[in-house]
Amino acid sequence: MLASPNSVKNTCSNEVQRDRTLIRMKSLISRAKRFVHSQFHAHWRTEPIKPGTVLYESFNGNGMLCNPEAIFRQLLATPDMRQLRHIWVLADLRQFRSTVAEFAGARNVTFVRYGTPSYYRALATSEYLINNATFPPQFSKRPGQTYLNTWHGTPLKRMGYDIDRGALGTANIIRNFVAADYLLAANPFMAEQMYEKAYKLSGISRSLIIEEGYPRIDRQALDTDSVAAGRARLTSAGIPLGDRTIVLYAPTWKGASFARPEDDIDQLLDHIARLTAQIDTSKYVVLLKTHQIVHALARSRPELSRLLVPNNIPTNVVLGLTGVLITDYSSIFFDFLATGRPILFFTPDLADYSDSRGLYFEPEDWPGPVCRTSDELAVELAEILVTGTLPAGSAARYRTSQQKFCGQEDGRVSARIIDIVFRGNVRRHHVRPAVSQNRPSILMYLGGMRSNGITTSALNLLNNIDHSRFDVSACFIQSKAPASIDNQLAINPAVRQFPRVGGINGSALDQLARHLDFRRGRISRHQEQPTQKTLWDDEWTRCFGDSHFDFVVDFSGYGPFWAALLLHSPESIRSIWLHNDLAADAHRKITGKKRMLHSLTQIFTLYEQYDHLVSVSPTLSAINNRQLAPYAAPAKFTFALNTADAKQILSAASQDLRETTRNLETGITPDWVEVLLADDKTTNFVSVGRLSPEKNQARLIRAFNIVHTATPTTRLVLVGDGPLRGQLESLIRKLGLEKSVVLTGEIPNPYTVLAASDCFALSSNYEGQPMVILEALVLGLPIVTVEFGSVKNALPPGFGLVVPQTDEDLAEGLNAFLTGEVRSGTFDHAAYTRLAVEQFYSAIGAARPEDLIQQM
Structure with a gap:
């Protein structure tokens, strides 16, 4: 008998539900294990370091191997090192039972399985740490620990930043390298090409590089x-x-x-x-x-x-x-x-x-x-x-x-490494610090790396900084999102990257206290309360090791976690960016809720701990100074204009619109592309921005409706996406503008749309210094914008048209373009960029006296 369709359907449904339940259970079990391990790790990180203990790890526990094994055996054979206790990390004690059996009678040699509570105990409490690869993201070297990273070979194939897209895989590696007290190099080539260049340790690492050969090669004799x-x-x-x-x-x-x-x-x-x-x-x-x-x-x-x-x-x-x-x-x-x-x-x-x-x-x-x-x-x-x-x-x-x-390979390398690391006899051997280039160092937090104005501004700035004058590092959250990866790959290759992997260490109780402080509006306790200060100091060390930066910049300015973390940078001048009228931002409603009020208010309470509060225009600085006066002294408020990467903008704009918008899977180009490119004598107004309340695209649509009614040969193209898309689509249908207003959604290269348009329009309630205006200026587009607080700094004199914030006035502005009254001029983007970059140096406290004189 054949099963009925309903029976088959119910069976499939039950199987799908059962699979989903199993997936959820596995996820919960995995999360529970991670939680338990993190709590063990947190507990042991509060316990004293055990003097004379040495932890060895090779290839994440894949055997007793490589340089750690050679150093271990030499230590066992060295008379004045017999007091040491040795702990080996193995991925599977049964798989390596012959190794375990070899030392069954040795009371000073024990084994732990990788990733277990015993592993994290040893990682947190051993005095010496020796690894030929990397410890996991949870690892953060504690005071009193000595970390020797031996790595696992002189490279023939390219490493780190020397590989195309190599920066994507460096996060945990560079984190381990900057935490290490010693980095072992088999030869000068490995020291210079791999450590100092491929992983960009030159200028930032405080590790000592040992050039005494490779201990493991001793084993060949x-x-x-x-x-x-x-x-x-x-x-x-x-x-x-x-x-x-x-x-x-x-x-x-x-x-x-x-x-x-x-x-x-x-x-x-x-x-x-x-x-x-x-x-x-x-x-x-x-x-x-x-x-x-x-x-x-x-x-x-x-x-x-x-x-x-x-x-x-x-x-x-x-x-x-x-x-x-x-x-x-x-x-x-x-x-x-x-x-x-x-x-x-x-x-x-x-x-x-x-x-x-x-x-x-x-x-x-x-x-x-x-x-x-x-x-x-x-x-x-x-x-x-x-x-x-x-x-x-x-x-x-x-x-x-x-x-x-092989200049140092004489069969006695292990003994020399022991003399350096365990006896401290550094001067007797080939040991040196990483090359220092004597440039002031800057660390910039870039934000969430989503495709938005802040990310664009940050990437532009990193391209325009003088890298021969400054050593620059960037930090951000490691993401698997394609757009974030693309933005990470767009970071200037001269910039060292510190993508944050893993999470903050600490007991459940301490983490709860941290979250409660944030919820109760007491994030400033990150410095005041000893337990919280230790938590944040440890996180700084986990992320940046022993690195020191002269200037630390929170370029995002919107993340309370990072705003607090960067205040734990040792001996730095610290600046935080204010990209908008932040008091207005805090009270901005999205779907009826002030979603940013709490987080921004928390950041405001940290302002007094920063040295510089940097707005993106002089007018905006005055607005923020006035609105945020209760949180910081007036002298801390300053400004630096956003920079534009004209070369990149012009290059991107020259690409084919059809190619840049074609779906890679289907090969189909959106219908609106052909509409925009059609030679139908239609005037195209364009606006680029997130579809959110402060951008007020609804006003632009209503104004365009007035213009379109009188001049049907007009079109409005809105590039971007956001929470108000549904409302805007409803408004377009209500006004009967479905064929005349295009919502493109988020696209990877908006410059091709700008280049295919005739006039740029902006209808925001408030702005800082809109990147889209700079981009439109570089592309030579005429600009019509409503008036907002910092508009006179956003639009240079002699460019564009500024109108009041009403539907009718904005419509008049659009009509003014149609009658030839709004023209574009020649924007000297090179001179503008030079000024903006020098303002950046001045704003963070890095300007030279002669630069300040030139700006006066």
């Missing part, structure tokens, strides 16, 4: 007993090694994301099979060493059970056993250089990899033959196995690379 022991470990792992020479194939991971590597195991198997077919397998064996993040994929493949090097055998021990190394772009070859043995590079995807990731050295500089096919690789390998040496050209490059990258 194996005596006869160590060689026998290492080979026995491989044999016991199921690899039929015998007395054969090891040819180690060690490719790096592939894919777009480190968190989700590409599964290329089938390709690796094919490469190994081709190599094995070309060599004497009675003398040589090809083994596979995968990257840490790929190992789980490889371990699950039975075909690799007799070829795969176990993850619990240190890589450098395996390198010490290896006769020939084959790799691609992995930093493993820098380590192997110290052995003096042959290296082959196998790069069938060289062009694609170089284009997508980028390389620091071209293949012609690599210390070994570079092969593009498996057959070519097999021929080169066979020749090297016969001769035991590299070809002449490769041998010369090999020697050069050894001198450049």
